[in-house]
Amino acid sequence: MLFVRPGRLADLDALEHMARTAQPVLHSLPHDRRALEARVALSEDSFRTDADFPGEEFYLFVLEDGVTGKLHGTASIVAAAGYSEPFYVFRNDALIHASRELHVNRKIHALTMSHELTGKSRLAGFYIEPELRGAAVAHLLSRARMMYVAANRKRFTPEVFSLLLGVTDDAGVSPFWEAVGRKFFGRNFADIEVQSGGRSSTFIAEVMPSYPIYVPLLPESAQRVLGEPDEQALLAYEIHLEEGFETDRYVDIFDAGPVLTAQVDRSVCVRRSETRTVRAASDAAHVGAARGAAYMVASNRPGEFRCVLADLPRERGAGVPLSAAARTALNVRDGDAVRCVMLHREPDLDDSHASSEDAQ
Template structure:
């Protein structure tokens, strides 16, 4: 069984391997072993810390196969993007150029350097082992982060965002970078991607243009990729939409990839979150897929389980039934480190359609 838990220093070798081999590159996980070890230590300290408001905390999660102990995925949350240095993105503005004499009134899009996302919580570092089949593992690895946010609201801001990889060709060349970034940096896209360390470096403000870039002046191939996710990230893109993220007016400063934002209260993992009581179950349960999370002993765990649409026990408040039970088999209870009678937090894996049925077809496709 696959389950999500916080990373530990004992995971260093496995995480270092994922950091080296991940495609696209994981900017939140440095390739240098000593730096990566410090990053994991920061994550451990962040999970243990008593936090009243978001700051420099960094939360690193891993996806583990309980049968083998192998780590097959990773993802992270930055409590406050740009905590030490501003987080930069391009803001897509619409400027009006008008002349009464010429009867001209044109709306022109322009990209302006902005650090307005600084201080907001950010989802980052999503990676899944390519050998895993199906989309369930990707949904679990990505959305477990929002389950942790739902259970620890004080640690994060009311609005969260995620930056997805923009369009690149088979050689890793970004049309937008060639049209804009290279003109100012004079270096390859991959070099600056690694050096940027998550878009929070002062050299970005020092080198990138301080004045608006008029979109119509860019080459057509650069204009076409504005706000478009790379095909390799379509699964992650769709998972974010399923969670409740929306495209915003910001794009990445290097490859023009989309910035997705969400109000935490409106996300599926928070709006649909409910507390249930664990019940031992030896048999398969008819129902639908749910994210089930626990925080027993202070350690967060999250896994997928099938829960009944009509729970075994319900209490009634007027005409509404409130589900109470979460029948879980032994493997799931062990993965979550819970026992019969303990409380878990649950959220539907898929948003229900208007007819009440789970919309699984809508969930196909991140890379950060």
């Protein structure tokens, strides 16, 4: 059984392999082994600490095969993006240029460098092996982060965001970078991508323009990709939308990829989840026809967060009959409380449930 758990230093070799082979580049996983080791150690400390508010914490999760022990993916949360240095993006603005004498009044699309997302919690570093990208476990790995946020609200800000890879060609060339970034840095996109460390490096403010960039002056190829996810990011894009994220007025400062934001209170893992009780193993045989929906099921012992997929009865408040493998993965016993949320929302059930909640 595949399950999500916090990463640890014992995973360093596997994480280093992912960091060096993952495409797109994972900002949360440095290529340098010493830097990566420090990153994983920070994650271990973050899970252990009793944080009362978001700060320098960094939470690294891995997708593990409970039988073989092999890792198949990773994802992370930055408690406060740009905690030590501002987090930079471009903000989509509309600038008015008008002249009474010429009877001209034009609204011009412009991009302005912004650090308004600084301090907000960020989902980052999502990577899953290519052969599993179409499987339900891809949703599990990505959205388990929001299950953790739902169970640990004080560790994160009320709004979270995620920055997705913008459009690049088969050679890794970004049309937007070629039109903007290269003009200022004079270097390849991939080189700066690795050095930026997640859009919080001082050199971004030092080199990138502080004045607005007028979009109509950019090449058509660059204009077309504004806010568009790369083909490799479509899976993450769809998963975020299902969780309740929405596109915002920001785009990535390097490749113009989309920035998605969500109010934690409105996210699926908060609004639709409920606490249920693990049932005796023998009860699993009685699920039968009542089974019918895949759920994410999470345990949240201090420092021991786990999350798996399981088929559960749709009835709210029903017990949680889990297989032996799932119980082992979650490290739970009969009578333990777990957080459950349906993996894929059903429109009819979702709408009726939303109406009842909004009426309260």
